[in-house]
Amino acid sequence: MPSILIIGSGAMANAFAARFSQNKDCSIQLFSEWEQGNQAIREQGIHFTQAGTMLHIPPLFATHKIDKTKPADLILVFVKSWQTEQVVRQVQDKLLPKGVCITLQNGLGNYELLSELFGQDHVNLGTTTLGATLEGPGRVQVHMQGTITIGQHPSNSWIIPLFQSADFSIESVPDLESVIWGKLIINAVINPLTALLQVPNGGLDDDLYSLALADAIIDEIQDLLKHKQISLPYPDPHQRIREIIAQSETNHSSMFQDWQRNAPTEIESITGAILKDAAAYQLEMPVNRTIYHLVKTELARKLKNNS
Numbered sequence: 001m002p003s004i005l006i007i008g009s010g011a012m013a014n015a016f017a018a019r020f021s022q023n024k025d026c027s028i029q030l031f032s033e034w035e036q037g038n039q040a041i042r043e044q045g046i047h048f049t050q051a052g053t054m055l056h057i058p059p060l061f062a063t064h065k066i067d068k069t070k071p072a073d074l075i076l077v078f079v080k081s082w083q084t085e086q087v088v089r090q091v092q093d094k095l096l097p098k099g100v101c102i103t104l105q106n107g108l109g110n111y112e113l114l115s116e117l118f119g120q121d122h123v124n125l126g127t128t129t130l131g132a133t134l135e136g137p138g139r140v141q142v143h144m145q146g147t148i149t150i151g152q153h154p155s156n157s158w159i160i161p162l163f164q165s166a167d168f169s170i171e172s173v174p175d176l177e178s179v180i181w182g183k184l185i186i187n188a189v190i191n192p193l194t195a196l197l198q199v200p201n202g203g204l205d206d207d208l209y210s211l212a213l214a215d216a217i218i219d220e221i222q223d224l225l226k227h228k229q230i231s232l233p234y235p236d237p238h239q240r241i242r243e244i245i246a247q248s249e250t251n252h253s254s255m256f257q258d259w260q261r262n263a264p265t266e267i268e269s270i271t272g273a274i275l276k277d278a279a280a281y282q283l284e285m286p287v288n289r290t291i292y293h294l295v296k297t298e299l300a301r302k303l304k305n306n307s
Helices: 011-021 035-044 081-094 110-118 156-165 176-197 201-205 208-228 237-247 254-260 268-280 286-305
Strands: 003-007 027-031 046-050 053-057 061-063 072-077 095-103 123-128 131-136 139-144 148-151 170-173
Touching: 003 011, 003 081, 011 027, 011 035, 011 046, 011 053, 011 131, 011 139, 035 061, 072 081, 081 095, 081 110, 081 268, 095 110, 110 123, 123 176, 148 156, 148 176, 156 170, 170 176, 176 201, 176 208, 176 237, 176 254, 176 268, 176 286, 201 208, 201 237, 208 237, 208 268, 208 286, 254 286, 268 286
Parallel strands: 003 027, 003 072, 027 061, 046 139, 072 095, 095 123, 148 170
Antiparallel strands: 046 053, 123 148, 131 139
């Protein structure tokens, strides 16, 4: 029986726990510092809504006490990038000798940090286009089914069937860097713009001005990718961003959800990481830099007003 330890109790953690729980051959645990979320999952289970259908997942083991968890074959990391080091250091000894840790987080830098903590042979990196919104502790709505894409790794021989058994669409690709940047460029558009404009993803398609901003963000990142000699996994990022916006029109981006909770955002691991890469090539990226400073300024204002 494969054992799975899910790190986090937000939208993605709830969605993946709910899906895996339907495979009776899986043993599932959740670890998160958000005890209110843990308590809801532990006592009431997960209310999981997808395509207009609500399923009630029976209670699962969820805790903020790492010593209460058991070692696992698979550790899935769904905390925010700025939380990764602090949280994952607590679970370093919870990966079984032949186990693997997979990060499907947004942004850059998580794979390198996890490889340092677990050892590179025990870490795989991936992305997912699954879109989910946390509607409350233990309550999640999936807006977009999406696909999981992971890198090539020896563990894929059992990881891919495990995900497929929970009805996930999953694939392995040799050029994962292309996929990572393919997702990063979408995150760099949707996350900060929806947070700043306070709209669901579909709100970016309401006027020409927000789409012009989206195009400008993309143009600057494409210039960076030419210098890095990285090709995207789709032919036209401008067209792709419009497709994603249409497919996930009712979804609230993770940064928008963070904003509503007055919580720190992942702007550093998304736009901030892109700007650091650009600096190495002496690229200015004025639009991305302005978006970055607007998010940082507005978040600082919100935190000050709520202190």
